Amino acid sequence: MSKNKVDINIKPFGFLDLLEFKKLIPGRKNRIAGASAEPINETPPVNALANRLHPDYQYLSVSEIIENTEKAKTYRLIPDKNSGTFDLAQFRPGQYLSFTFNIEDTVVTRPYSISSSPKEALSDFYEITIEKTNGGYVSNHIFNNWQIGTEVKCSDPQGHFYYEKLRDSKKVIGLAGGCGITPFKSIAKSIIDGTSDIELTLFYGSNTINDIIFHKELDELAKESEGKIKIIHVLSEEKAEDFENGFLTCDLIKKYVNPKDTTVFICGPQVMYKFLHKELQALNLRRKFIRWETFGEIKDINQAEEYPRGKTKENYQIIVHMGGNKQSITASAKESVLVAMERAGMNPPSICRSGSCGFCRSLLIKGDVYITDTDDGRRLADKEYGYIHPCSSFPLSDLEIIVPRAR
C-alpha cells in the first residue's frame, strides 16, 4: 500500500507533528500520574441493576398457604432476608420461577409460573399455585413439607410467555387448561392494577366446577375490569348452567370473540397442546399471533409420535464428566438425560426443562440421543458440534457427556 505515499501535515510544518508525537507518551504518563489512586469498591450501578433484575438465586420463605381447590394450593413467598434476599426480582406477568428442591439426597428443579402480579412483587411477595397430581413427586413433596416459614430457593424470573406491546395485538385471547391458569391470573391482575394495557378474553378449561382454580378471584377480576377481562369457563366432565361444556375449540372461541388480529396465549397440559395445535389451524392466524408457553418436560418419550418405539433398550449407561470428575450412571431410555442425572444424585444445571432455555447445555461426546422437533431449542452451531440440552434429550445408546456444574 505504501506505494501510494502521501504526505500530510496537521500542523503547518511536519516537524511540529513529530514534536506532538514525542509528547504522546509523556502526556499519557502525566494523565495516569494525575489520576486518583482510589479503588472502586461499590458494585458499578448497571451491574447492580442487573443483579436486582437477575439475581443468580432468590431465597424466599413461605408466608401464607391458601387452599384453592381440593388439589390446588397457592403459596405466598416473601424474601428470606436472613439468606440474603432483600427485594424480589421484578417480572413480566406470565413469567415463571425455577425452584430447586433437595429431596432424599437428590437435587431437582421445577418451573412454576408466578400467579401474583408484578405490583405485588413490589410489595414483597410472589405467589405460585401448585396442583397435586397422582404420583407427582415434587408436588407431593411441596404439599407434605412446605409450611409457613419453610425456606425455599428459586431462580430469577424466566421465560418469554408474556404480552409484548410491539409484537402482540392489544386484544388477547387466553387459552388455559387446569393449572395452566396461573400465568393468566398474573396477567389478569396486571390489567386491573394498570401494568398491562390489554383486553383479555380467557377460555379456561377445567374438569368440573370444583376443579376451577381461582374461580371466585377470576370472576371478581372480570367484574372489576370494566369489560377488559372476560372469562369463559369450559368444563370437560360436568354440565352446568353458565358454563360451556367440552374442550377449547375453534368454534367455541369464535362464539365469543372475533379472532382476527388477536394474539392467542396458550398454557396448559401437553394433551391440550396437541389438541390445540390442530384446532388452532382453523383460525388461520399468522404464526406471530399464537404464543405457546413451553411444552414442559416429556415424562415418557414413548409417547412422542416419531420416537423409535420398541427399538431401544430399557436402560443405558451414561458416563458424565462434571467439574473434572467422571461418573457412570444408569438412565432409563424413556426419561431425559437430565432426569437420569438427577436420579443419580448429581446436581446438573436446569431451568425450563423443556429444551428451550439452554441452561443445561452439555456436550455429547459419545452415543446418540433422541430429541423431539418441538423441544429442540438448540442453537445451529450446537447442533453442528454435538451440544445437547439434556432436559429434552433421550438416550438411544450408551452415552458420554460433559456437563457444567450448576452455578
Add this chain to the structure above:
Amino acid sequence: MVGGCTTDRIIKGGMIMSQNILAKEYDAVVIGAGNGGLTAAATLAGKGLKTLLLEQHNLPGGFATSFVRGRFEFEPSLHEISDFGPSEDKGNLRALLEDRIGIDTEWIRVPEAYRLVIPNEIGGRLDINVPFGVEEYIGKIEEYVPGSSHSVRRFVYLCGEVVDALNYIAESKGNADKKVLTDKYSNFLKTAPYSLQQVLDSLKMPYLAQKIVTAYWCYLGMGTKGMSFTLFAAMLYKYITKGAYLPKHRSHGYTCALDMKIRELGGHIEYNTKAEKILVENGQVVGVETSQGDKIKTNHVVSNASPHLVYNQLIYPKTEVPDMAYKTCNARKVGFSAFVVYLGLDKTFEELGLNEYGYFVYSIPDTNDIYDDFSVLSRPMGQATICLNNAIPDCSPPGTSIMSFTTLYRGECWADVKPEDYFDLKSKLADDMIDEFEKALNVNIRDSIEEIEIATPSTFAHYTKAFNGSVYGYEPGPWDSILPRLMCMNDENYIEGLQFSGGFAVRCHGYSSSLMSGEMAALLTYKRFLEVNKE
C-alpha cells in the same frame, strides 16, 4: 407448559457424586471465554501448556454468541468482522483463526460497506450506499460529492499507511526500528497524536464527504473530535480493502468451533465457573479461586475480564494492587454499553423493502452531538441497523427475516432506572428506534414483528458481568489508542504473570482486535512461561 403441574416421580439411583474438584494446578488459567479469552486459550493449549479456561456463563463467546426465540436465531452484538478478507487474500484475523488456530467455520462476505442515512443533514437528506473496494469507494463518494475524490483518496492512502505501519510493528514483535518508522511511516507517527476530525480538517475534505467517510465512527464509540485517527484509519482501511465478514451460524458458530478446538488441543473448559479471586503474592500471580470453590495453582493468568474488574474486584489480597494500577484505570474512560432491539419478522427483506445489509441512521448530523447524546437516557439519536438476510439469505426460515437495531448508551445513565420501570423503558426505547428507522427509510417494520427481544446495558452486564455492561473497552482517544497502549505495555504491566486480552486490552475494542488480542496475550504469557521454567 410451565403452569403449576408436576406429574413425574423421581427415584433415587446411582451414587452420590463426590465433590467436584478441578485439577489443582495449571500452567495457565484464562479468565473469560469471550473473543480474546477463546483465542488466548486456544493459543496456549496449542503451545502445549496445561490450560484452563474459566467462564461464568454456560456457553462460550461473551458478546460473541447467539440466542433463539421461536424460529429465529439472533446475532447479539456482531455487525461485521474486519481484517478477515477472502481466503485468497487473508486478513490477519482469518490467518489467525484458520491457519494458526485451525478452526473450520463458514464465513459469509457482507455485500456492501454501508448505507448511510442522515435525514436532517445540513443542506438536506444524505442517503448513500457505499461499496467496498478502494476505487469503488472513492468513486461512489465522488459521484455523491463532486470534487471530493482528491481528498478522499489522500485520506484512504493515509489509512493504508497506518495499517502498514501497524503490521510492521506487529511483525517486529516489540522491536520496531525507529528509523524505519520515521522513514517509511512518518505520516503514521505524525497523525498518531490527533483526532479523526483534526486529520480530516487538514485534508480539507468537503463536509459531506467527511460525513460519508466517518460513518463507521459508532463501531469505535467516539465522536470524530474525540477518537484517535490511528484506530479509525486502521478499521476503515481494512473494511474497504478486505471487505467485511460474518459467521454463517452467528457468532456462536465460530466461538463453538474455538471451544471444540481448545478441547482438542488438550485445554480444559469450565462453564458456570466464575473466577472470583486472582491470588497474588509479592507481585506475582500464584493462583485463582472460583465461584465453585476450586482453588487452582497457577503462575500465569490471561484475563479477558477488564483491568477495571481485575484490579477493583479480583486481585487478592487488595494490598497487592499497586496505586499505579488504580491510577491507570481511573485515568481512562470505560466505553459505551449498547441497547439492541432484535426482530424476527414474518416478511422477507424484499417485502419489507430493505435491500441492504447494514444501515447507519443518524438523526442529527454531528457525530460529536450523537456521542454526547448517548450519555443521556432519551430517544436514541443514532443507530446501526442490520437486515441479516441480505448477507445470509437463509439465516431465517423462508418468508421471514431477521433485523437488529443497535444504539449506544453510557452505562451510567441507566444507573437510576428502577426495576419496576425497566420493562416499560425498554419497550419505549425500542419503539423509538424502530420509529426512527421507519421514518428515515420510509418502510413499515412494526406490523411484521413475530419475535422481539430487547437487550439493554443491564442485559449485557447480566450475561457477561462487564463493567457497567460496557460492550466497548476504554475509549480510544489519541492518548489511549493502540500506539500509546503498545508503547506503554511493559510499563503498565503491574502484576507478574497477568496479561489482558479482549476489548480493554492493547489492541482496543472490536471483534477483530479482541480476537487478535487473545493470541498476543497468550504469546506473551508463553514467553514468560518459558523464561520462568528455564530459571
